[in-house]
Amino acid sequence: MLYRENGQFKSTYASDQQMLPILQDRIFMAGLLLFAFVAVPMLASDYLFLSLLIPFLILALAAIGLNLLVGYCGQISIGHAAFMSVGAYAAYNLALRVPQLNFLVVLVLAGLIAAAVGILFGIPSLRIKGLYLAVATLAAQFFTDWLFARVKWFTNYSSSGSVSTAPIEMFGWKIDTPAEKYLFVLGVLVGLTLVARNLVRSHIGRAWMAMRDMDVAAEVIGIRPVYAKLTAFAVSSFYVGVAGALWGFIYLGAWEPLAFNLTLSLNLLFMIIIGGMGSLLGSYFGAAFIVALPILLDQVPNLLGVSMSTATASHLASMIFGGLIVFFLIVEPHGLARLWAVGKEKLRLWPFPH
Amino acid sequence: MKKNWPVLLLGAVLLIGLVLPLVTGAAPGGFYVEVLLGGLMSGVLYSLVAIGFALIFKASGVFNFAQGSMVLFAALAVARMAEAMPLWLAIVLGTVIMIALAWVIERLVLRPLVNQEGVALLMATLGVTYFLDGFGQTLWGSDIYKIDLGIAKEPVMVLDKVFKGGILVNKEDFVAAFVAALLVAGLVLFFQKTATGRALRAVADDHQAAQSIGIPLNRIWMIVWSVAGFVALVAGVIWGSQLGVQFSLSQVALKALPVVILGGFTSIAGAIFGGLIIGVGEKMAEVFLGPVLVKAFDLAGGGLENWFAYVLALLFLLVRPEGLFGERNIDRV
Numbered sequence: 001m002l003y004r005e006n007g008q009f010k011s012t013y014a015s016d017q018q019m020l021p022i023l024q025d026r027i028f029m030a031g032l033l034l035f036a037f038v039a040v041p042m043l044a045s046d047y048l049f050l051s052l053l054i055p056f057l058i059l060a061l062a063a064i065g066l067n068l069l070v071g072y073c074g075q076i077s078i079g080h081a082a083f084m085s086v087g088a089y090a091a092y093n094l095a096l097r098v099p100q101l102n103f104l105v106v107l108v109l110a111g112l113i114a115a116a117v118g119i120l121f122g123i124p125s126l127r128i129k130g131l132y133l134a135v136a137t138l139a140a141q142f143f144t145d146w147l148f149a150r151v152k153w154f155t156n157y158s159s160s161g162s163v164s165t166a167p168i169e170m171f172g173w174k175i176d177t178p179a180e181k182y183l184f185v186l187g188v189l190v191g192l193t194l195v196a197r198n199l200v201r202s203h204i205g206r207a208w209m210a211m212r213d214m215d216v217a218a219e220v221i222g223i224r225p226v227y228a229k230l231t232a233f234a235v236s237s238f239y240v241g242v243a244g245a246l247w248g249f250i251y252l253g254a255w256e257p258l259a260f261n262l263t264l265s266l267n268l269l270f271m272i273i274i275g276g277m278g279s280l281l282g283s284y285f286g287a288a289f290i291v292a293l294p295i296l297l298d299q300v301p302n303l304l305g306v307s308m309s310t311a312t313a314s315h316l317a318s319m320i321f322g323g324l325i326v327f328f329l330i331v332e333p334h335g336l337a338r339l340w341a342v343g344k345e346k347l348r349l350w351p352f353p354h
Numbered sequence: 355m356k357k358n359w360p361v362l363l364l365g366a367v368l369l370i371g372l373v374l375p376l377v378t379g380a381a382p383g384g385f386y387v388e389v390l391l392g393g394l395m396s397g398v399l400y401s402l403v404a405i406g407f408a409l410i411f412k413a414s415g416v417f418n419f420a421q422g423s424m425v426l427f428a429a430l431a432v433a434r435m436a437e438a439m440p441l442w443l444a445i446v447l448g449t450v451i452m453i454a455l456a457w458v459i460e461r462l463v464l465r466p467l468v469n470q471e472g473v474a475l476l477m478a479t480l481g482v483t484y485f486l487d488g489f490g491q492t493l494w495g496s497d498i499y500k501i502d503l504g505i506a507k508e509p510v511m512v513l514d515k516v517f518k519g520g521i522l523v524n525k526e527d528f529v530a531a532f533v534a535a536l537l538v539a540g541l542v543l544f545f546q547k548t549a550t551g552r553a554l555r556a557v558a559d560d561h562q563a564a565q566s567i568g569i570p571l572n573r574i575w576m577i578v579w580s581v582a583g584f585v586a587l588v589a590g591v592i593w594g595s596q597l598g599v600q601f602s603l604s605q606v607a608l609k610a611l612p613v614v615i616l617g618g619f620t621s622i623a624g625a626i627f628g629g630l631i632i633g634v635g636e637k638m639a640e641v642f643l644g645p646v647l648v649k650a651f652d653l654a655g656g657g658l659e660n661w662f663a664y665v666l667a668l669l670f671l672l673v674r675p676e677g678l679f680g681e682r683n684i685d686r687v
Contacts (some may be wrong), residue, residue: 076473124668128675131417131472135615136671138608139664146661151651262608266480273477311496315488322484329478330466 003347019197036186041179049178056291057185058246063271063283064196065239070269071278072200073232074212075125076134079141080240080268082121085260086144087114087241088248089154092163095249096156103170103249107188107242114241115234117144122233126226129215141262149257164254181250188246192239196280199235208232209278240268274328276335285336293321363673368631371638389641390634395527397633398534402589403610404617404625405541406582412558412620413578416464417472419479422607423486424583426599428452429590430490433499433599441502445591452583460576487604499599501591530592537588538626541581545622550577558620612667618677628678636662 003024010016020026044053066080091110094101101109121140125133148154155163168175168184175184199205207228210218219225248255267290275286297317332338372390403421410418431451435444463478545551556564557574565571593603613632617624639662647658671677 070473076476124672128671131476131619132615132671132675132677134417134473134476135611136664136668138611139661139668142661142664146657150657269477270480273474277473312492315492315496318484318488319492320488322481322486322488325481325484326463326478329470329474329481330463333467333470333474 003344003350005348033190037183041183044179044182046178049182051295052291053182054178054185054251056287057182057189058243058251059268059271059291060284060287061185061189061192061246062240062243062268063275063287064193064280065236065243066268067272067275067277067280067283068196068200068208068239069232069236071272071276071282072205072212073208073229073236074215075122075229075232076130077137077140077236078134078269079121079137079139079262079265080236081244081260081262081264082137082140082144083114083118083237083240084244084247084264085148086117086237087111087244088255088260089148089163090114090241091245091249092165093154093156095166099166103168103175107245110245111238111242114244115238118233118237118241119230122230122237125229125233138262141265145258145261155257160256162254162256165249168249175250185246185250188242192242193280196239200280204228204231204235212278270325272335274325274335276337279335279337281340282335282337285340289336293324297321368635371635371643374642389637391527393634393637394630395531395633396637397630398531399589399593399606399629400610400613400633401626401629402534402537402585402592403606404613404629405538405622406585406589407607407610407614408617408620408622408625409541409578409582409585411614413554414464414557414575415472415561416475416479417619418582419476419607420459420482420486421582421586421610422604423483423490424452424455424586425590425593425606426601426604427455427486427490427590428583428587429501429594429599429603430494430499432587432591433501433594434494436501445587448587449584452587453580456579456583457576460572460579464575465572483604487601491601496601499594501594501599526596530596533588533592537585538622541585541622544581554578609663612663615677616667616670618679621677621679624677624679632663632666635666 003022005022005024008021008023010021015021020029040053062080062084065083066077069075069077069080087110090113091106094106094109095103117140121137124136128136149161155161173180175181200208207218207223208231210221210223211225211228211232215225218228244260248259252259271286271290272283273286274289275284276282294317297320298313403425406421406424407418410416410421428448428451432441432444432448435447439447459482463482464475467475467478543551545555553564553569553574554577556567556569557571561571564574589606590599590603593606597603609632610629613628614625616632617626617628636659639658644658
């Protein structure tokens, strides 16, 4: 009964175009942001930050990036961790070779470099689509894996091929405690989510969605496929590149070759499928699910009170993971975001069902 | 002829790549032929996995990412069972297991997901991949196992009259190639000459039309998955006998993906030719192009094999989006 929009009239164009047109939504969002920015840093433990919250936030950003491409523009990519690695290595080299650059500038530049690479690997999408494209994007994955493992310049000639990053400092603020890292990542994520939210309801986002729904028809009504598809690849790779730079600098700190491998790519895809394609909220849900699930599965043997070898445990976890994915796809093919929407609709009608 | 120019172009480029090492004298003739044969051999094995992909995609429109895991699962099953019984019995039992597996997948995964988008089905097979990888290794163990086909492994020296030093050839390779050819011939006969094969082709052509003339879709899908399971078993036994049965076997599927897109998803001939092209191409690239690149750019080792197939397939798709033998897509609004 609390969640009603009746009585909230829109009398200006500005209020008609609000992002959250319902007052209760705005209150909820303000509360959520307050909670995330103020309460969580005070309450959470370091373990929670480092193993759950920070990976969740960074992967949510990457999932948003992938969702812009797959969910909004309909171009499937199985190789998106490639652009994460491009972002990470670009940021590493920028920070290493131009130390006076502000980290925010490094992030943006890393994103732009990833976007350029994304456009390059997006060019095939102009000719091929669907599953052919999906497999073709794997080329990006394997090529970057090889490139960063073999070309010594990218890793600054380190003998093992692994790189480690310098601590981040900007505007005199040293980001080193888990809580500070969390706040920084959260800030980036909220900012970029806002941009994405506005992008998808602008003419660019509408062009993407038209392209997704039927590309030939979209072309007929005057949307340029080259422009629409390549912007989607560029924006998506930008987001994923920034996420990759954050993943490298803030979550990993130091990483080996193949840190951004196919498994990560597949996990990103799982996130948007489980969370919901074509939904920014779904990207958050999916990231939370994929980050939390392995941690929960690790606890399963302990909970059951059975002792087993780590190999067996990891095989079991893999089985449960696979089974859950299939289960989720069967029960709710439109993802967790769909469940959320259904719940919201129910709440709006409650207590009268009609 | 004009229509085929991308194919001609690809052929020309590959041919130049093939001939160049010989012409420039980078490789002695014998060594060159060895590399060529090695490439053809791994090409045959890629083709075997790719055929499994193509079969399932043709009949049910599912892009089966789990094919590689099925190869691993089958190979593990045969390897472990062969420890307790003769090999032929293990292979027969393995076939039964793969058919049962096909039935379970069809029942539990595909049937509830009928009419979903292609990407959801792809994700479901990814789920199956994770499950099978875990299940296979829990059930059969995760060490490295051997499959002994009972063929001498010593390389044989042949043609030492023609080339200086002769060519080292594995007898097993020839047996494997022969088995693969036999399998393909059997599949072609099955598809072209039997009633079930006709039904399979009808389903591949048009699901709804096939259903409306009384072809039971579910049974057809089960048959296709069983056949794909059997192909996976053959591939698994051959690969396993050469490399040992271990987890990395399931990664072979990743090599078979560019093969299927190069050849065209729906074409068995495409899978075979694509496999051979990619097998030879990547071996040649690794052996002859690799050292050149390493020297030129000061790389930390070659490893071109890891991406060459994909980049080749990608470039090829740019000029011919439907692959070598795929059906041309005509878009209608």
